Amino acid sequence: MLGQLLVAVLATGNALAAPAVVEKRQTSSAKCTNPRVRKAWHTLTTSEKTAYLDAELCLMNKPATLGLRGAKTKFDELTSVHILESEIAHFVGAFLPFHRLYIHAHDVSLRTLCNYTGPHPYWDETYDSPSFTTSTLFTTTPGFGGNGVGSAQCIDSGPFANYRSVLGPGYRISPDNPKCITRNINNFAATGASPETVNGCLSQDNWLSFWACAEGRPHGAGHGGVGAEMGNPVSSPGDPVFYLHHAWLDRLWAQWQDRNPEVRLKEMGGNNRPRNGFGGPPGDGGEPIVEGDGGGNVTTLGHVLHMHGVIPDATIADIMDTRGDLLCFEYD
Template identity: 45%
Template sequence: MPLLLLLITLTFTASLPHTKRQSCSSPIQRRAWHTLSTRERLSYLDAERCLMSRPAQTGAEGAVSRYDDLLGAHQHQAGWIHNTAWFLPWHRLYMRAHERLLREECGYDGAQPYWDEPRDAGRFSGADIFDAREGFGGGGEGEERCIRDGPFTDYRLHQGPGYAYEEHCISRAIDDNVSSYIGQDAIDECLSQPDFQRAWPCIETNPHTAGHRGVGGVMDNAVSSPGDPLFYLHHTFLDRVWWQWQERDLQRRLGEVTGGVPSFAEDGHWVGISLDDVMDVHGVIPSVRVRELMDIRGQALCYEYE
């Protein structure tokens, strides 16, 4: 399958020890959006709107709401979490941060759902996730492609596009052709990769890029894409794909991370990823080390997939 995005495969590698499993006792279960009941869908959407109404706390530039705090964390670290080996572990923590805010600050009693995108590949425009009453609203209209129906029509973003800080709407430009690149064949290709060095670039190319560009608008900007609430269902799906890949050789892959990340040094050199690298979400929730993010059923995460 042709790639939508050319990634530079990095040559840094590390031989890392297996992590010791310390499972939580009651992991919450993440389920596909289309399997949720009407009550469960509306409860999730209400909790998201709650985050959009609560005042910001982190001091992130441009942030007005708790929802903006999350967007600010992604915007602030975009250069280190894309096209690098941090892509999967950082976004795993980011999805957990969003899930925790929904549950701890907005009374949501469910888990973070995911969008089973291969089910809708090639026909995003007809997907039930875009329903105006029980979903996220549909595509955009007009010159700015602002969404015109659904629960988020009136929400104004204050961060983005990209690294800018401009007030704008949630926009979409759904592209069925691009969405075809997130079909099951693309997922199977990634699941078949023999090691992390090849698995994470695979996941970040077709599945990741097709989901973003298939929705378009705000989602098509790598830096500020969390402005569209669909971002969290898309990336939770990608996290599920990583977990499915891990499960194929779980004992080894709980400790397998290879590849490079940019250092914070002025010369901009790259260093190899380590299980002891610290993942930070700009103070939204406490920082953790990569090793704590390898097992979704561990104490730091405590969830599982349906």
């Protein structure tokens, strides 16, 4: 049945060459008949933006319940999951899969804990490239607040200006010195999100080259372009902009999959363990969890993605199709 649906879609274009305009693929899941639609931040209405920011604030005001290292709030708990997994979730085949499930965990948290009913937004960085400094994200009208100020680089505007967390930067936990959200926005990195760069990734013809392309400049654009907390590979979800950046990167993967779903909804691989000791030993505040998926040097569909109780763990196979039973969403 899956095959028939996909063949029907592919038949509308040339099955060998990617069609210029990719039609919305039908869901292959019996359970997922009406996928939620994720939308670009700059296309949301003012009230949609406000509802999203309010839901994020709600997570920041809800006490932690899972006992994850250092976390004080439900927002912190999500950051903790990234901190705990950072060493095995970057520069590995599971990089995009881990972050797909992780953004989903954020979406589920907003909806189940804070009654959020709107779309999980993504930051269309091609829209803002080459000028992140003028992005509609970094405003208060409504938005995520502006740039960091002073030597501490704390944001001092927007709904999150007063948020303090004991987590980060990196593996650090500072119970006696909770810190602000920091930014150091620059346009230098924004070229990594140019339409040319992104189209270059979309035109890759296999998983390994697509993943390498995506984790490189498009991924680096948002992290480096927002800077400070977002520039930290371990604790970057401490800036809520993270969730829009990685939703955009996930969209890139989904778009790439939609160009040849019959192959790409099953195509996985890559090294299963980090190259060159990513992360390194933490200086203080606890050890990161380092675990593979039961051995093997190559990332497979059976690789387990760990969410530490925020939502249940899942395998890569479970999250390959955003329109599948578990995730049930698509991008506009």
